[in-house]
Amino acid sequence: MDEKMMIIDPHVHMSSRTTDDYEAMAAAGVVAIIEPSFWLGQPRTQVGSFQDYYSSLVGWEPFRASQFGIKHYCTIGLNSKEANNEALAEQVIELLPLYVHKENVVAIGEIGYDDQTPAEDKFFRIQLEMAKALDMTVQVHTPHRDKRAGTIKSMEVCLEHGLDPANVIIDHNNEETVKDVLDRGFIAAFTIYPKTKMGNERMVEVVRKFGSSNIIVDSSADWGVSDPLAVPKTASLMLKRGISMEDVRKTCYQNALDAFSKNGKMKEAHWLQPDSINQSQLFNDNSVLRGQTPRIDEDQIT
Numbered sequence: 001m002d003e004k005m006m007i008i009d010p011h012v013h014m015s016s017r018t019t020d021d022y023e024a025m026a027a028a029g030v031v032a033i034i035e036p037s038f039w040l041g042q043p044r045t046q047v048g049s050f051q052d053y054y055s056s057l058v059g060w061e062p063f064r065a066s067q068f069g070i071k072h073y074c075t076i077g078l079n080s081k082e083a084n085n086e087a088l089a090e091q092v093i094e095l096l097p098l099y100v101h102k103e104n105v106v107a108i109g110e111i112g113y114d115d116q117t118p119a120e121d122k123f124f125r126i127q128l129e130m131a132k133a134l135d136m137t138v139q140v141h142t143p144h145r146d147k148r149a150g151t152i153k154s155m156e157v158c159l160e161h162g163l164d165p166a167n168v169i170i171d172h173n174n175e176e177t178v179k180d181v182l183d184r185g186f187i188a189a190f191t192i193y194p195k196t197k198m199g200n201e202r203m204v205e206v207v208r209k210f211g212s213s214n215i216i217v218d219s220s221a222d223w224g225v226s227d228p229l230a231v232p233k234t235a236s237l238m239l240k241r242g243i244s245m246e247d248v249r250k251t252c253y254q255n256a257l258d259a260f261s262k263n264g265k266m267k268e269a270h271w272l273q274p275d276s277i278n279q280s281q282l283f284n285d286n287s288v289l290r291g292q293t294p295r296i297d298e299d300q301i302t
């Protein structure tokens with residue numbers, strides 16, 4: 001693959017990943033990532049846990065990414081699983097306005113359905129109204145069970161609330177859902193899983209069949225079995241299988257940039273004219289180095 005090809009992974013939970021992952025991603029061409037707020041593998045019991053998590057997505061994690069030359073953005077929202085604790089969910093909704101205007105927040109997300117319960121439906125709709133009022137992009141998590149019905153329902157609810165489908169990214173698609181999503185004018189994102197669900201061989205065929213308009217590839221890498229290099233690996237495989245460079249560039253870079261840059265927070269200039277890496281910098285007195293010698297790019301040495 002052309003070493004100069006730039007990659008954006010618009011769905012990756014870096015808080016659960018290591019600095020080795022950041023290094024490998026940067027080496028593979030990843031210039032920017034978007035970290036959606038999600039659940040942590042076990043349900044939180046207090047609103048303060050949400051607050052600290054959101055604070056890390058707009059504070060520590062962008063700093064950590066910057067130490068490896070990657071620009072970090074995030075989406076803020078109450079995830080579908082934890083919407084089912086209604087008393088806590090009410091408090092989380094009250095918190096969101098404190099975060100949605102922070103400088104690296106590019107959308108409301110990831111929100112939507114998990115088990116498609118009434119509580120999930122209630123909090124999905126509340127957050128869609130919030131997105132509409134703020135004119136913000138929405139990143140939708142679709143259920144892994146009862147996928148097609150859940151995906152269609154997610155889109156119908158967005159339309160019912162008057163959202164422009166061009167401002168809504170429907171994630172976790174597969175061959176069964178992609179046509180429904182594109183036909184309705186929404187943006188279709190695909191999460192590439194290393195062993196199950198949607199794999200990168202299948203992604204190549206999706207792009208071959210449906211083209212590159214409104215299609216986005218992401219890794220959704222988190223604390224589970226997943227691959228933070230899924231997007232660069234898929235880009236490489238697409239090229240090997242004869243997909244055009246233009247289609248690869250759109251699905252692994254440009255479409256994500258177009259979809260998530262609408263509120264003006266995500267800018268290509270952030271990585272085309274980057275701040276150089278200076279690992280001697282600290283965030284609230286902390287570094288990522290654990291005693292190693294910091295990397296300081298030459299132009300930072302005075």
Ligand SMILES: [Zn+2]
Nearest residue numbers: 036038110220
């Ligand atoms: Zn996710």
